[in-house]
Amino acid sequence: MNPYVPLLVMIAAATLVGIGGLAASAVLGPTRKNRIKVLNYECGLEPTPSAGAAGRFPIKYFLTAMTFIIFDIEVVFLYPWAVSANQVGLAGLIAIASFVFLITVPFVYEWRRGGLDWE
Numbered sequence: 001m002n003p004y005v006p007l008l009v010m011i012a013a014a015t016l017v018g019i020g021g022l023a024a025s026a027v028l029g030p031t032r033k034n035r036i037k038v039l040n041y042e043c044g045l046e047p048t049p050s051a052g053a054a055g056r057f058p059i060k061y062f063l064t065a066m067t068f069i070i071f072d073i074e075v076v077f078l079y080p081w082a083v084s085a086n087q088v089g090l091a092g093l094i095a096i097a098s099f100v101f102l103i104t105v106p107f108v109y110e111w112r113r114g115g116l117d118w119e
Contacts, residue, residue: 067115074103 081088081096088095110116 063115067110071103071107 077099081092085092085096
């Protein structure tokens with residue numbers, strides 16, 4: 001059997017689940033719109049009144065969300081290294097240490113800058 005067959009089956013199943021979910025929500029979902037459902041939802045905060053008709057949202061919410069996403073993805077890269085740490089040898093250990101250092105520097109910078117404070 002071709003070694004790519006399981007991969008193709010998984011891609012087909014993921015595509016089918018995605019398209020099936022969209023189709024089911026289009027068919028079964030509510031179609032009545034009201035004023036609340038059509039409003040833009042950004043972060044749950046009301047726009048400041050001084051921003052005019054367009055309204056402005058505080059950028060702090062978005063910066064915190066992006067910081068979380070960046071550091072969360074970097075931690076995902078650490079998991080395979082942690083599983084195979086005893087098999088990679090000294091060169092792998094140096095690579096892991098340099099990667100940890102490279103994600104520690106921006107984390108400390110973000111912390112010192114106050115990007116992790118909610119207030």
